[in-house]
Amino acid sequence: MDSEAPGNSIKGIDAVLAADVEADVSTDRVIADYTSYGIGGPGKLWVAPKTEAAVGRLLKHIHTARLPLFVLGGGTNVLISDRGWNGAVLLIADNLSGWHFKDSQVAVQAGTLLMDLVQATVDRGLAGLESMAGIPGTVGGALRMNAGAFGQEIGTATVAVSGFHRNGDPFITTGADIDFGYRSAPELENVVITSATLRFRQDRTKPLQRRVDEILSRRAARQPLEYPSCGSVFKRPPGDYAGRLIEAAGLKGTRIGGAEVSTKHAGYIVNTDRATACDVYRLIDRIRAVVSERFGVQLETEVKIIGDFSSDCTVG
Numbered sequence: 001m002d003s004e005a006p007g008n009s010i011k012g013i014d015a016v017l018a019a020d021v022e023a024d025v026s027t028d029r030v031i032a033d034y035t036s037y038g039i040g041g042p043g044k045l046w047v048a049p050k051t052e053a054a055v056g057r058l059l060k061h062i063h064t065a066r067l068p069l070f071v072l073g074g075g076t077n078v079l080i081s082d083r084g085w086n087g088a089v090l091l092i093a094d095n096l097s098g099w100h101f102k103d104s105q106v107a108v109q110a111g112t113l114l115m116d117l118v119q120a121t122v123d124r125g126l127a128g129l130e131s132m133a134g135i136p137g138t139v140g141g142a143l144r145m146n147a148g149a150f151g152q153e154i155g156t157a158t159v160a161v162s163g164f165h166r167n168g169d170p171f172i173t174t175g176a177d178i179d180f181g182y183r184s185a186p187e188l189e190n191v192v193i194t195s196a197t198l199r200f201r202q203d204r205t206k207p208l209q210r211r212v213d214e215i216l217s218r219r220a221a222r223q224p225l226e227y228p229s230c231g232s233v234f235k236r237p238p239g240d241y242a243g244r245l246i247e248a249a250g251l252k253g254t255r256i257g258g259a260e261v262s263t264k265h266a267g268y269i270v271n272t273d274r275a276t277a278c279d280v281y282r283l284i285d286r287i288r289a290v291v292s293e294r295f296g297v298q299l300e301t302e303v304k305i306i307g308d309f310s311s312d313c314t315v316g
């Protein structure tokens with residue numbers, strides 16, 4: 001869980017950051033509006049850089065002020081506390097997006113929507129990401145999570161990743177030096193990704209587009225896309241599926257407040273009716289306890305739990 005260090009003030013630092021012409025800076029912006037769950041309190045300081053150079057500059061100020069930092073991409077794999085984030089939220093989304101193809105490689109900015117990139121590769125007859133059609137969020141978030149589906153992961157296509165360390169120093173690494181694992185990329189855990197180079201195989205648009213269409217309809221049939229969610233809440237335990245265990249434990253349809261274990265896919269917790277972060281958090285706890293008791297399996301969350309859940313969210 002990412003949580004803030006206590007006692008850091010934004011007084012003064014907001015004005016310093018706002019003076020940077022290559023960034024939009026504001027205070028107390030509601031993070032819920034930037035997440036697929038539609039959940040989350042205010043971000044004390046909201047920083048949306050428009051260039052990669054600005055990211056480095058802003059990070060130096062944030063680091064010097066010792067403000068807790070949270071990097072937000074598309075907000076599709078996060079559960080943000082109802083209390084929000086008592087520090088700086090650095091947005092890397094459409095404010096920092098775009099790509100440039102050269103032969104079978106692309107240089108892409110981290111805030112680009114993965115779905116847009118997938119379609120652009122397919123349109124060019126480039127294979128490697130087509131099975132990831134339908135995964136929401138940004139390229140930066142996908143790299144950090146090593147997002148994947150139906151046998152493909154973004155890590156496999158990654159040639160290089162660049163960005164900044166949290167202190168604002170530049171960061172660059174090759175894909176081969178990242179130990180990409182199942183929904184993990186340890187070398188990317190504490191950096192801010194601003195761009196990447198990905199490599200593809202030459203193929204033909206028609207079969208790739210057919211694969212995309214097939215995957216999108218499979219997703220629509222199996223996943224509760226009609227409700228706000230973060231996708232699969234839990235990682236797959238070895239040799240099994242979280243959804244299967246949750247369903248077998250009789251938890252499908254279980255509700256806490258406005259949060260519900262999806263009746264369509266038990267691996268999802270959906271926000272059916274103005275769920276709070278606490279509702280989802282408590283439901284996660286309930287699921288983990290019941291699955292552990294019934295099957296002896298400790299489910300690990302895939303969703304990143306961000307901010308303070310300690311004082312107002314104790315499990316009842």
Ligand SMILES: Cc1cc2nc3c(=O)[nH]c(=O)nc-3n(C[C@H](O)[C@H](O)[C@H](O)COP(=O)(O)OP(=O)(O)OC[C@H]3O[C@@H](n4cnc5c(N)ncnc54)[C@H](O)[C@@H]3O)c2cc1C
Binds near residue numbers: 229
């Ligand atoms: C309906 C639905 C279906 C989904 N299906 C899948 C699926 O099939 N496969 C799959 O893998 N995932 C799936 N997901 C989860 C999610 O879409 C992916 O994990 C996605 O890659 C997260 O990207 P994001 O930009 O939204 O990241 P965010 O949710 O914004 O952030 C996720 C993590 O990445 C970090 N991060 C984000 N951007 C950066 C950056 N630029 N630099 C450094 N760190 C960064 C954040 O700090 C956070 O720790 C699904 C989600 C939904 C809602």
